[in-house]
Amino acid sequence: MISTAPLDMKIPQHPTLIERQLQARVKELQAKGPLMAASLVIIHKKCGRAGCHCLTGEGHPGFLLTYKEKGKTRSVYVPQDLVPEVRQWIHEYKRIKPLIRQITQLALARIRTYVQHQKRKAGRS
Numbered sequence: 001m002i003s004t005a006p007l008d009m010k011i012p013q014h015p016t017l018i019e020r021q022l023q024a025r026v027k028e029l030q031a032k033g034p035l036m037a038a039s040l041v042i043i044h045k046k047c048g049r050a051g052c053h054c055l056t057g058e059g060h061p062g063f064l065l066t067y068k069e070k071g072k073t074r075s076v077y078v079p080q081d082l083v084p085e086v087r088q089w090i091h092e093y094k095r096i097k098p099l100i101r102q103i104t105q106l107a108l109a110r111i112r113t114y115v116q117h118q119k120r121k122a123g124r125s
Contacts, residue, residue, distance in 0.1 A: 009102055011109045015117040022106040029099050035092040038067035040078065 044059030054060050063078040
């Protein structure tokens with residue numbers, strides 16, 4: 001059987017092992033808080049005040065959150081106070097995304113091996 005799972009994941013052949021791995025990943029899927037499919041980007045902006053160091057230097061740091069909405073990339077400014085929290089939301093999404101892929105691959109493997117397993121069970125009776 002050819003697997004389309006990520007290279008670091010080996011899908012077992014036996015339905016019981018597939019089910020065990022599937023349940024383990026579903027249990028891990030539980031979100032530990034809000035999550036967000038987005039990227040946080042640091043920008044440097046000029047304030048425009050005469051004599052400010054930003055006119056000649058790098059500028060004042062700021063953060064933009066970029067995300068997709070109806071196929072278009074959108075951005076929103078993130079206040080400094082919210083940056084750690086927003087980073088955690090993005091991190092949580094990145095933790096869960098590969099789990100979803102693995103659960104999908106294991107569920108497909110379970111479907112593919114179902115008929116074969118039923119035939120084996122019927123032969124034992």
